[in-house]
Amino acid sequence: MSDDIDATAAKHLRGKYAVVGVGETGYVRGSGCTTRTLGTRAVRSAIEDAGLTSADVDGVLSYSNNDSTFSTLVAGDLGIRLNFYMDVYGGGSSTEALIGIAMGVIEAGMCKTVAIYRAMNGYSQVRIGGTGGRGTKAPLSGGGLFSRGYGLMSAGQMFSQSFMRHMYDYGTTPEQVAMVKVVHSEHASNNPKAYYQKRVSVDDVLSSRMICKPLHLLDCCVETDNGTAIIVTSIDRARDCRHTPAVIQSVVGRCSKPRADNHYQSGPISTVAGHYAKEILWPNAGLGPEDVDITGSYDAFTFTTMMQLEDYGFCAKGEGGDYVSSGITRLGGARPNNTSGGHLCEGYTHGINMVIENVRQLRGDVDDSCPIGSDGRRQHTYDYSEGGCRQVKDCEVSANLGWATPGTGSAMVMAKGG
Amino acid sequence: MALEGEYLDMAVYVDDLDQENLEFYSFCGNGELRLQQCSSCGLKRYPPTTACPWCANPESSWEPVAGRGTLYSYGEVHHAIQPVFRQFAPYMLLLVELDEQRDHPAPYDGLRLTGNLATADGDLAPPELVERVGIGSRLKVVFKSIGEGIALPLWCLDEDAEQPAKPWRYPS
Numbered sequence: 187m188s189d190d191i192d193a194t195a196a197k198h199l200r201g202k203y204a205v206v207g208v209g210e211t212g213y214v215r216g217s218g219c220t221t222r223t224l225g226t227r228a229v230r231s232a233i234e235d236a237g238l239t240s241a242d243v244d245g246v247l248s249y250s251n252n253d254s255t256f257s258t259l260v261a262g263d264l265g266i267r268l269n270f271y272m273d274v275y276g277g278g279s280s281t282e283a284l285i286g287i288a289m290g291v292i293e294a295g296m297c298k299t300v301a302i303y304r305a306m307n308g309y310s311q312v313r314i315g316g317t318g319g320r321g322t323k324a325p326l327s328g329g330g331l332f333s334r335g336y337g338l339m340s341a342g343q344m345f346s347q348s349f350m351r352h353m354y355d356y357g358t359t360p361e362q363v364a365m366v367k368v369v370h371s372e373h374a375s376n377n378p379k380a381y382y383q384k385r386v387s388v389d390d391v392l393s394s395r396m397i398c399k400p401l402h403l404l405d406c407c408v409e410t411d412n413g414t415a416i417i418v419t420s421i422d423r424a425r426d427c428r429h430t431p432a433v434i435q436s437v438v439g440r441c442s443k444p445r446a447d448n449h450y451q452s453g454p455i456s457t458v459a460g461h462y463a464k465e466i467l468w469p470n471a472g473l474g475p476e477d478v479d480i481t482g483s484y485d486a487f488t489f490t491t492m493m494q495l496e497d498y499g500f501c502a503k504g505e506g507g508d509y510v511s512s513g514i515t516r517l518g519g520a521r522p523n524n525t526s527g528g529h530l531c532e533g534y535t536h537g538i539n540m541v542i543e544n545v546r547q548l549r550g551d552v553d554d555s556c557p558i559g560s561d562g563r564r565q566h567t568y569d570y571s572e573g574g575c576r577q578v579k580d581c582e583v584s585a586n587l588g589w590a591t592p593g594t595g596s597a598m599v600m601a602k603g604g
Numbered sequence: 605m606a607l608e609g610e611y612l613d614m615a616v617y618v619d620d621l622d623q624e625n626l627e628f629y630s631f632c633g634n635g636e637l638r639l640q641q642c643s644s645c646g647l648k649r650y651p652p653t654t655a656c657p658w659c660a661n662p663e664s665s666w667e668p669v670a671g672r673g674t675l676y677s678y679g680e681v682h683h684a685i686q687p688v689f690r691q692f693a694p695y696m697l698l699l700v701e702l703d704e705q706r707d708h709p710a711p712y713d714g715l716r717l718t719g720n721l722a723t724a725d726g727d728l729a730p731p732e733l734v735e736r737v738g739i740g741s742r743l744k745v746v747f748k749s750i751g752e753g754i755a756l757p758l759w760c761l762d763e764d765a766e767q768p769a770k771p772w773r774y775p776s
Contacts, residue, residue, distance in 0.1 A: 315685070325616065327617060329625070332651050335616075335756055337689040395683070397682060398683065399681075451713070455677060
């Protein structure tokens with residue numbers, strides 16, 4: 187990749203911005219309220235977590251697939267006077283990209299502190315998988331003939347060819363990939379707010395019904411209703427906030443393979459956007475995958491986690507199946523992935539809950555069932571057995587790997603603030 | 605003029621503003637698989653686009669391709685989302701790499717066309733046919749008429765071609 191891709195060559199934003207607040211509603215099926223309510227509750231919770239008030243926040247960003255509420259409504263409900271807001275179209279890969287935008291607009295002097303939220307009734311209203319017949323009755327237009335005309339509509343259907351080709355090119359097995367779900371279910375069993383908290387086995391995954399080869403039901407994420415939010419501000423302001431800041435070292439936003447519209451026309455489809463994104467992520471962060479303590483590799487499907495970890499360089503090309511089945515990604519392993527249980531188990535948010543989890547991990551204050559001490563902090567036991575602790579010991583550096591499609595991804599490195 | 609039709613109980617309407625798709629599907633309606641070929645760099649492309657993905661030139665002509673290729677990858681839908689497809693499950697989502705322009709303009713590039721596995725008559729393939737097809741299978745295009753002057757390209761086994769002894773399929 188050419189040098190001029192290194193957009194932040196001076197790297198003057200490394201360490202200059204931080205995530206200072208995180209918040210969410212429950213991850214449920216049947217929220218019983220609007221996305222406006224979910225968004226408002228999540229942003230309020232994140233502001234409170236940061237130790238701020240609505241008066242401290244003057245920017246709001248959101249993302250959706252036309253299935254959510256607008257920043258102006260959430261800001262209005264919370265009494266936030268806006269100096270900047272924007273509602274962006276898109277699902278997965280939006281979180282890290284919007285964090286980059288937040289850093290940019292604060293750097294430009296357009297506002298001081300930005301709340302980013304995703305509010306969705308992903309089960310009660312617009313189901314991401316398309317189940318329930320969403321859009322199935324509209325006439326087939328020119329572009330639609332290439333997709334719905336072929337019964338090609340959901341994310342799982344669209345990605346299946348990339349997953350299958352990875353198996354063909356590298357000998358990746360169903361058993362290896364099923365371990366992603368197994369490991370994330372272990373993590374979720376230690377997360378009281380996860381939608382699925384039951385641990386599953388490789389057999390459970392492989393004997394669940396086939397949805398779209400190579401995806402069984404348990405290779406696919408859960409659909410839930412939830413509001414989720416984070417607060418981004420400059421490092422100077424971050425130091426006045428309640429918690430140890432999660433300091434942003436590097437961001438990549440919606441980096442794409444050639445022909446982002448039809449990625450499968452170019453190059454081997456068993457390689458995903460991380461192949462390009464890593465050339466921005468690691469140099470700008472000033473570190474590499476070997477320096478990372480925990481990962482949040484997007485798990486819309488078991489395969490997305492595996493392919494991204496591979497293409498971002500956590501293992502050699504083609505060895506993603508070995509990596510995710512080796513135990514490395516488990517709590518107690520060398521580099522746990524999605525310690526909340528992620529999209530496969532905790533809840534579906536298009537990526538932001540994996541950032542929230544890593545912020546809490548870097549604080550050393552993840553919300554498991556460990557007892558709370560007199561200082562108000564959890565007394566972590568580091569016993570990762572079922573129902574136990576999920577705090578990673580000495581967690582200093584995290585990486586989030588967001589996925590939109592095989593052709594587009596975003597990423598972020600954060601480090602524990604001093 | 606817009607193209608109208610119906611396929612599997614779904615209305616089909618290609619708008620008269622959508623020139624690229626109108627032309628593509630009109631050729632299909634005439635039993636021809638044609639792709640846009642850039643007037644400048646000479647590369648063909650798929651699906652129809654408004655300019656060349658390699659050199660940005662907006663000018664192109666529609667050139668015929670043989671409609672034969674190798675299965676590059678696939679998905680196999682067992683849980684159909686669109687109600688009308690449920691009766692055909694399991695059905696295959698194919699990515700067929702054409703014989704033309706393979707590994708061009710760069711290694712691992714190719715003209716990869718989407719579509720379903722069908723019988724030689726253009727009906728969606730029955731389960732026993734699905735089980736015979738995998739990565740490496742040799743396929744050829746078949747056109748399913750879906751209205752006056754419009755057809756949908758699908759893929760069937762190329763019975764004239766030499767087939768791999770055992771095409772690669774998901775281990776079941």
